[in-house]
Amino acid sequence: MGIRDQLGKDLDALDSEAGGLQTVSADVIDVTEDGRVNLRMMGADIYGVACTDAYRNRKAGDTVAVRRGAVPVVLWRLGEDPAQAEQNDVEAIAEQAARDVQVVRAATYGTGAPAGSGWQIPSAVYVRKVDGRMELYFQVADASDPSPGSPAVPSPKPATISPTASGTWRGGRPDEYASAPTQGDWTGRGNRRGAWFYGSAIQNACAGKTVTSMKVAFARKTGSGVNAKRPMHLYLHAHSSPPSGQLNLGSGPEDLLRLSVGATGTATLPTSWANALASGSAKGLAIYASGATDYMSVTGGRITVTFS
Incomplete structure (x- = not known):
């Protein structure tokens, strides 16, 4: 059948x-x-x-x-046919892939001069590296046949940075009972604050580059708080690694993301936060809430940085 x-x-x-x-x-x-x-x-x-x-x-x-x-x-x-959006995605991927391809039609060698017309012996060869890829320039005696145009220098590739560590603090010290960064207080034992740490990886990835945006991806754990959507209360912090005492919070809160149980989401960080992380004046991200209303545990913390 x-x-x-x-x-x-x-x-x-x-x-x-x-x-x-x-x-x-x-x-x-x-x-x-x-x-x-x-x-x-x-x-x-x-x-x-x-x-x-x-x-x-x-x-x-x-x-x-x-x-x-x-x-x-x-x-x-x-709703609407998603074909156009999918085409745009494919074109963006193809454009990024094309940047990684050397634009040389053929590379051959031999013991004698090459056959055919149009060959020139360069009087000087120049080489440089841009965005991790090689550029060659040949100085020749006759440019009556114009050189192909040089493409614009592409923007640096986006950088993806995963946390080197994460954790939760309560009562001024690490909370070993929390399996993932957690905000709020579900049991009445005190408010929790969670954090993600990146060492100097963010600052290193941004050195010498102009940051366009920073986005961070999270996932809310099941079994933490009510099922309905609740906001993550995000903060910056200045710790490069988990402290043995209190986790001190920096700028915030910013309620950039609301997640229901088990959900994933991506938030764009404010420009001032992106600049602070890029310069190293801030080192990572944290969450904190008071009481049970917005209680949740969150995994993830992977940051994607784009440049211009």
């Missing part, structure tokens, strides 16, 4: 047994680390809903079609 025939039989069975496929629309609250989604469907929040492969480029704010049932499944996204 073909796939189409089997699908027809399945749909017919569903129609007779359950009054139809019972597909409804829903709004995506967040996307989780494992690719599932948290949904607002028919006035209720549903967490960790699986998706078919047809639902690509998943993101918060999407409107999707959901097959109802004991185990709901997201079938596809509703």
Whole structure:
């Protein structure tokens, strides 16, 4: 039996047994680390809903079609054709890849002079390295056949920096009971503050370059606080590694990201924060909240820096 025939039989069975496929629309609250989604469907929040492969480029704010049932499944996204956005993504990737390719048509050698016309013996050869790649310039006697134009110097590649360490502090000292950076107080034993540390990696990656933006990716752990979206209260800190005493907070808070349970998200840091991290006057990121309202544990902390 073909796939189409089997699908027809399945749909017919569903129609007779359950009054139809019972597909409804829903709004995506967040996307989780494992690719599932948290949904607002028919006035209720549903967490960790699986998706078919047809639902690509998943993101918060999407409107999707959901097959109802004991185990709901997201079938596809509703709305505009995503082809143009996908084409833009492909073109951006192709442009970055092309920057890594040496633009020499052929490189050959032999014991005699090359065959064919147009060859010149350079009187001087110049070489330099730009953005990790080699540039060659040949000084020749006759430039009646104009040289190909030199492409503009590309922007440096984005740098991705992962934390070298992370942790949680409570009562002025490290909290060994927290498995990931945590903010707030769920049990009444005192407010927690979490942090991510990068040593000098951010400053080193930005040395001699102009920073355009810094983005940081996080994921909210399950089993920490209420399931609904809550804000991360972000701060800067000046510790290059985890302190043995209190974790001191710097500039903040900035509520750049709101996450529901299990969700992932990316926040763009304020320009002043990016400058502080690039210069080394700040070393890392922290979270802190008071009480149970915004209690959560968070993993991740990978920073992506783009340059101009």
